Amino acid sequence: MLVITVKMLKFAALFKIILNRIIMSDNKNNNILEQLTKEDYKYGFYTDIEMDMAPKGLNEDIVRFISAKKKEPKWLLEFRLKAFRYWQKMEEPDWAKVNYPPINYQDIIYYAAPKKKKELENLDEVDPELLDTFNKLGISLEEQKMLTGVAVDAVIDSVSVKTTFQDTLAKHDIIFCSFSDAVQNHPDLVRKYLASVVPVTDNYFAALNSAVFSDGSFCYIPKGVRCPIELSTYFRINAANTGQFERTLLIADSGSYVSYLEGCTAPMRDENQLHAAVVEIVAMDDAEVKYSTVQNWYPGNKEGIGGVYNFVTKRGLCKGKSSKISWTQVETGSAITWKYPSCILQGDNSIGEFYSVAVTNNMQQADTGSKMIHQGKNTKSTIISKGISAGRSNNSYRGLVRIGRGAENARNFSQCDSLLLGDKCGAHTFPYIKSANETSIVEHEATTSKISEDQLFYCKQRGIDAEKAISLIVNGYAKEVLNKLPMEFAVEAQKLLAITLEGSVG
Amino acid sequence: MLLNIKDLHVAIDGKEIVKGLNLSVNKGEVHAIMGPNGTGKSTLALAITGREGYEITKGEIIYDGEVINNMEPDERANKGIFLSFQYPVEIPGVSMTNFMRTAVNAQREFKGLEPLPAGEFLKKMEEMKKLVDIHSKLTKRSVNEGFSGGEKKKNEIFQMAMLEPKLAILDETDSGLDIDALKVVAKGVNELKSDDNAFIVITHYQRLLDYIVPDFVHVIYDGKIVKSGGKGLALELEEKGYDWIIEQFEA
Secondary structure, X not given: OHHHHHHHHHHHHHHHHHHHOOOOOOOOXXXXXXXXXXXXXXXXXXXXXXXXEOOEOOOHHHHHHHHHHOOOOHHHHHHHHHHHHHHHHOOOOOXXXXXXXXXXXXXXXXXXXXXXXXXXXXXXXXXHHHHHHHHHHOOOHHHHHHHHOEOOOOOOOHHHHHHHHHHHHHHOOOEEEEHHHHHHHOHHHHHHHOOOOOOOOOOXXXXXXXXXXXXXXXXXEOOOOEOOOOEEHHHOOOOOOOOOOEEEEEEEOOOOEEEEEEEOOOOEOOOOOEEOOEEEEEEOOOOEEEEEEEEOEOOOOOOOOOOOEEEEEEEEEEOOOOOEEEEEEEEOOOOEEEEOOEEEEOOOOOEEEEEEEEEEOOOOEEEEEEEEEEOOOOOEEEEEEEEEEOOOOEXXXXXXXXXXXXXXXXXXXXXXXXXXXXXXXXXXXXXXXXXXXXXXXXXXEEEEEEOOHHHHHHHHXXXXXXXXHHHHHHXXXXXXXXXXXXXXXXXXXXXXXXXXXXXXXX | OOEEEEEEEEEEOOEEEEEEEEEEEOOOOEEEEEOOOOOOHHHHHHHHHOOOOEEEEEEEEEEOOEEOOOOOHHHHHHOOXXXXXXXXXXXXXXXXXXXXXXXXXXXXXXXXXXXXXXXXXXXXXXXXXXXXXXXXXXXXXXXOOOOOHHHHHHHHXXXXXXXXXXXXXXXXXXXOOOHXXXXXXXXXXXXXXXXXXXXXXXXXXXXXXXXXXXXXXXXXXXXXXXXXXXXXXXXXHHHHOOHHHHHHHHO
16 A cells, blocks of 8 residues: 555656646756747737636736636635735735845736646657756656656556545545635535635735635545545646645544645746745644645746745644644745744644755745744644755744743744855844743754864765765754655655755865 | 875975875785874875865875875775774764765765665675674764764774775774773774785874784874884884984984
C-alpha cells in the first residue's frame, strides 16, 4: 500500500504541473514552453460570459463575472462582493521587511479558464536548465516528459491511479474535491466554514482573495476517520489551474486525522506574478491535521527581475478540545514571501505546531513566521523556524505568541535560528510575545550562525566539494524540520535545498 | 616518491611561518615530525592539505608527481591526501554515517566509480569501527558533536580507515589521549600501513612513537627541518629535550 501511495504521489505531481502550465527556471532563451503560455494573451478580452477570460482589472462586475462563471449560489456572490467592498477601503500592508514596486491591481487578469497545454515532440525542446534541475531532483525521464508536456508513448494510466485513490477516500466518506465542486455539491459545509478562520476583513490579501478566488481544494474528514493516505492536491479530480488566488478549506471532524501535502519540489513558473492564497483549517475535538508545504515558485533571476510575490494567509483553528494542527513548510521559491501559518488554540488542551525552513538566495526576500494564539486552557504550541540566507537576500522571522486571559497553563516554545552564507545577505528576527495570563510559560530561543570556514575545510578535506559541503551542513541545520515532512517529500526537499543554494559559495 | 616538498615557505596573514622546508616521503614509509610548539608543524600539515589562508610564498609541494600548490583541498583529498585534524570540527545535524557516506562516494565519483551500495558501505563501516574500537552509537550521532576528546581522535582514524588515503597526516592525534586510546589509534595506523601508503605523524612526544614506529624522525624549528634521523632520534629527544638541537642550529 505504501509503495502504491508513493507512486501515486509521483504521478500526481505530473498532473498538477501540467495543469498549471508552468515553465520554469531563469532561462536565458525564450523557450518554447514559455512562448506557448504567452500566446494565451493574443486573443483579447471580453466580458461575455461565454469567454474564457475576464478583462484586466478589478471592479464589482468582474467579481460578479467570476461568480457567474462558476455558477455560484447567491450567498457566495454576496460573500465575494462584501469582501471586495471591504478590500477597496483597505490599505496594502507595508510592515513586512520586504521591498517591491507598487502592484497595479487593475493590471491583473482575475479570471482565466484553465487551458490545455500543447504537447512537445521530445525533451530536446525543453529548456536544458530545467532538465538539469529535474535530473538533480532525481525525476525519471518518463516523468520529465510528463512534467514538461512531452508526448509519452507508453501512456501511464493516471486515470486508474486517480480512481483507486478516489475509491479509497469514498470508502471512508472523505470529501476531497476542488473548491468549485464543493460549492456545488456540499454547499452547507462550505457555507458553514468558509471564512470562519480567516474572516474576509482579516487582511488586505485575504480580502482580495475572498473577492476573486478562482478555485482551490476542499477537504472534509468525517468523525473518527483516520485518512489512510496522504492527501495531496495533485490528486484532486478536476485539479484545474487554480491560478493565483487559491482557496483551501480543510475540516477535520471530531477524532479524525489527516496529513495533507501541498506544493511540489519541481520548479514552478507561471505568468502570474501575484499569488494571494488563503488556507483555512478547522480541527474539532481530538482531531489532528498535519499540513505540509513545499514551495518552489519562480524566484526571479539573479538580479531580482521577475519572480512570484507569494502573499499567503494560512490559519488553523483548533476549535475542539485536544485538537492538534501542525504546519510544516519548506520555502525555497518566490521573489517575495509573506506568510505566517498560524494556529488559534481555542479548545482546551489543543496543540499548535509550526516547523519551517525558509531559504533565500540571490535577491529573494522572505518575511515569514507564525502566530500562536492561545485561548483554551493547557494549550501548547511549538515554533521551530530555520532561516537560511545566501546571496544578497533578506530573510526575516516574524512571529507572535499571544496568551489570552483564559489560557491557564498555556505553554509555548519558540526556536528561531538563522544561518548566513556569505556576508551580503541579511537575517532578521521579529518575535512578539503578548501574555495576559500569569500561569503561562513562554520560551524563546534564537541563534544566528554562519557556516564556518573550519566546517567547510573539514568537509573538503574529506573530498567533499564546496557545494556538496554547504548542502550537507544546511540539511543538517534544517534536519529538525525536514524530519517532520512525510518521507517522500523529505527526500526531495533535501535535494531542493541543495539546488536552491547552488552558486552561493565562491 | 609520493611527496616531495622543496624549499617551502608558508605565510599566514603575511607572517612567514614555514621558512624553506624540505621533505621527501616515499610509499611504505612513516615519518615523524617533532618539535616545540609554534615552530610550524601544524602549518605544514595545513599547507599540504590546502587550507585557505595558508599562502605558499615560495617553493613547491609535489604530490604523486604533480605540483599541488594551487589545488583545491577537496581535489587533494580525492587524490589520496588525508589529514587527521588536531581539532576536529562539529557539524550539527549531520550524522557521522551520512557524512562518511558523502565523503566515500565523493571520492569514488572522483575516481569514476559508482557510489558504494548502501549494504556494502554499512558493512565496511562496521569493520572499520571495530578496528578503532568505536562504539556503534557514535556513528549515529552528528559529526563530532558531543564526542569526548578521545572519541574525536578515534573518529579521525576511523575516517582514515574508511577513505584509505595514500598519504595520511596525523596532526597531534596523540594529544589529550589516555594510554588506552593512544594504543587504539596506533593499532589503527599499524593495520592500515602498507607498501602503497605513507604516514606523516606530527607529535610533541615520543610516547606515540612507541606504538607507531617511524622510519624517519624530523625536528622542526623556526619553520625548517633542522635535524633528521632514524627512530633513535625520537628516543634521544625524549631523554635530552630539544634544547641541544636548537643550540646546534643557532650556533
